[in-house]
Amino acid sequence: MPDPLISLVVAGLLMGLSALIFWPEKGLLARWQNNRQITHRILGEDALKHIHKCDIKGRRPTMESIAGSLHIGTNETAVLINELQSQNLVQVVDGDIHLTLQGRDSALHIIRAHRLWERYLAEETGYSEADWHGQAERFEHQLSADELDVLAAQLNYPTHDPHGDPIPSASGEMVAHGGQPLTALPLDAPGQIVHLEDEPPMVYAQLIAEGLHVGMPVRVTEVTAERIRFWANGDEHILAPIFANNISVVALPEAPPQPEVESASLNDLQPGEAAEVLSISPNCRGMERRRFLDLGILPGTIIQAEMHSPGGGTTAYIIRGALIALREQQANYIKIKRQQPEVAV
Amino acid sequence: MTTYTPNMNEMGSGTAVPPSPTPQTDILRTAETLRWQIGQNFHEQLMEDIYTEAARIADRAVTRPNEKPRFDLDRTIDRIVTSRIWGFPLMVLLFTVVFWLTISGANIPSGWLSALLLDTVHPLLKAGAAAIHMPWWLSGLLIDGMYLATAWVVSVMLPPMAIFFPLFTLLEDFGYLPRVAFNLDNVFRKSGAHGKQALSMMMGFGCNAAGVVATRVIDSPRERLIAIITNNFALCNGRWPTQILIATLFIGGLVPAYLAGLVSALAVVSIAVLGVLLSFALSWGLSRSILKGEVSTFSLELPPYRPPRVWQTIYTSVIDRTLIVLWRAVTFALPAGAIIWLMANVTIGGTSIAEYLINFLNPLGLLIGLNGVILVAYIVAIPANEIVIPTILMLTVLVTGITGVGAGAGVMFDMNGSAMKGLLDTGGWTLLTAVNLMLFSLIHNPCSTTIYTIYKETGSKKWTLIASLLPVAMGFIVTFLVAQVWRLVTG
Numbered sequence: 032m033p034d035p036l037i038s039l040v041v042a043g044l045l046m047g048l049s050a051l052i053f054w055p056e057k058g059l060l061a062r063w064q065n066n067r068q069i070t071h072r073i074l075g076e077d078a079l080k081h082i083h084k085c086d087i088k089g090r091r092p093t094m095e096s097i098a099g100s101l102h103i104g105t106n107e108t109a110v111l112i113n114e115l116q117s118q119n120l121v122q123v124v125d126g127d128i129h130l131t132l133q134g135r136d137s138a139l140h141i142i143r144a145h146r147l148w149e150r151y152l153a154e155e156t157g158y159s160e161a162d163w164h165g166q167a168e169r170f171e172h173q174l175s176a177d178e179l180d181v182l183a184a185q186l187n188y189p190t191h192d193p194h195g196d197p198i199p200s201a202s203g204e205m206v207a208h209g210g211q212p213l214t215a216l217p218l219d220a221p222g223q224i225v226h227l228e229d230e231p232p233m234v235y236a237q238l239i240a241e242g243l244h245v246g247m248p249v250r251v252t253e254v255t256a257e258r259i260r261f262w263a264n265g266d267e268h269i270l271a272p273i274f275a276n277n278i279s280v281v282a283l284p285e286a287p288p289q290p291e292v293e294s295a296s297l298n299d300l301q302p303g304e305a306a307e308v309l310s311i312s313p314n315c316r317g318m319e320r321r322r323f324l325d326l327g328i329l330p331g332t333i334i335q336a337e338m339h340s341p342g343g344g345t346t347a348y349i350i351r352g353a354l355i356a357l358r359e360q361q362a363n364y365i366k367i368k369r370q371q372p373e374v375a376v
Numbered sequence: 377m378t379t380y381t382p383n384m385n386e387m388g389s390g391t392a393v394p395p396s397p398t399p400q401t402d403i404l405r406t407a408e409t410l411r412w413q414i415g416q417n418f419h420e421q422l423m424e425d426i427y428t429e430a431a432r433i434a435d436r437a438v439t440r441p442n443e444k445p446r447f448d449l450d451r452t453i454d455r456i457v458t459s460r461i462w463g464f465p466l467m468v469l470l471f472t473v474v475f476w477l478t479i480s481g482a483n484i485p486s487g488w489l490s491a492l493l494l495d496t497v498h499p500l501l502k503a504g505a506a507a508i509h510m511p512w513w514l515s516g517l518l519i520d521g522m523y524l525a526t527a528w529v530v531s532v533m534l535p536p537m538a539i540f541f542p543l544f545t546l547l548e549d550f551g552y553l554p555r556v557a558f559n560l561d562n563v564f565r566k567s568g569a570h571g572k573q574a575l576s577m578m579m580g581f582g583c584n585a586a587g588v589v590a591t592r593v594i595d596s597p598r599e600r601l602i603a604i605i606t607n608n609f610a611l612c613n614g615r616w617p618t619q620i621l622i623a624t625l626f627i628g629g630l631v632p633a634y635l636a637g638l639v640s641a642l643a644v645v646s647i648a649v650l651g652v653l654l655s656f657a658l659s660w661g662l663s664r665s666i667l668k669g670e671v672s673t674f675s676l677e678l679p680p681y682r683p684p685r686v687w688q689t690i691y692t693s694v695i696d697r698t699l700i701v702l703w704r705a706v707t708f709a710l711p712a713g714a715i716i717w718l719m720a721n722v723t724i725g726g727t728s729i730a731e732y733l734i735n736f737l738n739p740l741g742l743l744i745g746l747n748g749v750i751l752v753a754y755i756v757a758i759p760a761n762e763i764v765i766p767t768i769l770m771l772t773v774l775v776t777g778i779t780g781v782g783a784g785a786g787v788m789f790d791m792n793g794s795a796m797k798g799l800l801d802t803g804g805w806t807l808l809t810a811v812n813l814m815l816f817s818l819i820h821n822p823c824s825t826t827i828y829t830i831y832k833e834t835g836s837k838k839w840t841l842i843a844s845l846l847p848v849a850m851g852f853i854v855t856f857l858v859a860q861v862w863r864l865v866t867g
Binding site: 155355 | 408411412414417418419420423424427428431440450451454455458459460463464558559560561562563565571595596598665666668669670671672673674675676677678679680743856857859860861862863864
């Protein structure tokens with residue numbers, strides 16, 4: 032029988048070692064796989080994507096900007112650009128880097144893969160918004176054009192990714208969202224969010240935390256140098272301009288039909304109170320949204336809160352005569368207009 | 377070579393511009409243009425409008441007269457069973473009654489069945505085999521091996537299931553069980569699971585295979601997988617007898633006789649509670665690691681109460697749950713019985729395969745505070761946990777070479793308490809062995825019936841593998857840690 036202390040230490044070391052190697056995402060094995068994946072091809076594709084992005088934004092792609100976005104040295108970048116040029120994907124004219132038609136097609140393919148995958152993650156999986164971009168950065172290099180067509184068909188040929196960026200069609204067509212930064216929207220004019228920039232992640236995380244989402248109606252009430260105050264989907268938000276700049280909106284010709292008062296969600300109902308459903312938040316997607324519709328939670332439906340779970344966190348509601356329990360997080364998606372209890376059911 | 381100049385406002389600045397437009401390409405181009413104009417949430421909007429229209433038509437056409445009174449009785453019951461004061465005590469009380477009825481009520485028919493199948497039919501079969509001069513190896517394989525293992529499983533497994541499942545189904549039919557899920561939802565939410573997991577877990581106390589099937593009520597894919605993988609930690613009927621026996625022999629024996637019953641009962645209950653805690657811990661871990669990306673939704677219907685349909689319930693629970701589970705257990709017990717007998721009787725160079733295996737696994741077993749016999753018993757008892765104890769006894773006799781006990785190599789047997797304790801002590805058992813056996817009995821791979829059911833329910837080899845191997849890995853870690861700390865403390 033080995034000494035218990037020694038075997039404990041040995042087992043602890045073994046487990047520490049295997050954790051070091053096999054830990055998901057941060058373990059040595061995961062890192063090694065990740066590094067191995069960053070091949071020359073992927074660097075080239077990322078460079079094409081960067082140049083295309085600069086083109087769209089009207090910036091001039093440079094050796095330094097490419098090196099910066101790919102996290103590689105300028106020497107390596109020079110070699111890379113040289114190779115791309117010999118593959119007839121880019122052309123360097125008077126020191127300016129341009130995409131060839133062929134290069135543009137490659138770039139659009141990668142963008143299509145990235146945005147379709149984000150859409151897929153949003154609709155069909157349970158990954159949180161913050162995880163979408165990172166996952167898509169990896170999968171965009173692994174999908175062939177045929178696989179993308181299948182994916183697009185499965186998702187009903189979406190036109191935009193969940194951040195509001197247009198998904199190029201198979202033939203490479205796309206139309207930009209045409210929005211302007213939130214800060215540029217005139218005071219009190221009705222608008223709608225068409226795009227949320229997902230980079231840098233820290234800023235995006237803040238926008239998610241505010242509960243903002245593409246498709247929400249907005250109205251700006253105050254703009255100062257320090258902050259911007261606006262209503263979005265019945266809630267008031269205050270953001271620093273640097274954050275608000277990552278929100279793009281379009282002006283709407285007419286005011287949204289709903290009166291803009293601080294709206295309540297289903298969570299705010301106390302047992303015995305009833306309310307009419309105004310809308311289901313656009314944040315609620317895919318299977319969860321379909322479940323709500325299946326239960327008959329639709330604009331105009333009357334819902335009465337019935338009882339709280341003794342453990343807390345879950346409340347039972349009378350929905351169209353059936354008693355259905357929903358969690359706080361779910362009930363939060365449902366915006367309501369209060370009613371008098373007598374009108375209920 | 378032409379250089380591309382970007383102009384994003386220009387429609388169709390693509391590569392696929394045909395030289396002369398035909399009507400078809402015209403239509404396609406128009407469709408492509410319109411596609412960008414209908415807005416991002418077109419599908420959601422369309423779907424919502426269809427549902428709204430359907431609801432409008434239904435509301436206009438359907439009248440619902442006088443539904444108030446029935447509803448009010450329901451609300452009164454709901455107020456009691458989900459009240460802050462009465463909700464939880466009522467729940468604990470009801471389930472204590474169900475478990476007590478199951479465990480104490482099953483003893484009697486179990487006794488009858490084992491007297492019939494093991495003590496009467498088995499000798500008769502042996503005598504019959506001898507009368508027709510059946511070769512010893514054939515009668516051993518068929519009667520001592522396959523028949524005996526199956527008879528054992530049936531007599532231990534059938535009575536508790538035949539009591540537990542109907543009781544459980546009655547509660548379900550009455551409408552009480554969804555309220556339990558409602559009451560407990562917060563705990564499950566915090567560990568990343570669905571409130572309805574409470575139901576599949578409770579069902580798992582009867583039988584894990586039935587518990588896995590019961591996860592069908594969970595409609596969210598992620599939470600359902602969690603419920604399936606953690607169901608094994610609900611101590612099933614097949615494992616209760618092992619726990620009770622070992623606790624009585626080794627832990628009850630530590631205290632004065634008048635406390636023995638209470639202490640051993642407490643030991644068993646703490647193992648069951650540990651199982652529940654482990655299933656919460658594992659749910660929490662899973663939903664933050666490998667199950668992160670699975671879809672998650674939540675809604676829990678609380679149906680109206682109704683008087684249980686007693687006979688129909690008993691019929692369906694006996695047919696659907698008890699018999700199906702029993703049939704699967706029998707089909708797995710038959711080959712297991714044959715393997716146990718063969719292992720004990722096929723010898724290589726004068727030593728049986730079982731002894732080779734036991735000697736091979738003994739160092740590992742001793743390291744984690746068990747022994748080779750127990751590990752071998754758990755390997756051959758994968759088909760049914762019910763035969764763990766008889767197999768351990770048989771193998772212990774085989775290894776220690778004690779004479780005058782048991783019924784020969786490969787023949788499982790049972791014996792009374794003190795004699796069994798004596799035999800196990802000879803086999804080198806200590807209090808640590810007993811404690812770790814109780815732990816390992818809780819934390820090891822599900823039985824083959826459950827594994828097969830998991831495969832049928834998930835349709836995925838990957839999740840079946842995870843659900844089978846994860847618990848046994850956890851079992852090794854837990855018993856290993858307990859053994860080392862135990863030895864450190866006791867010196």
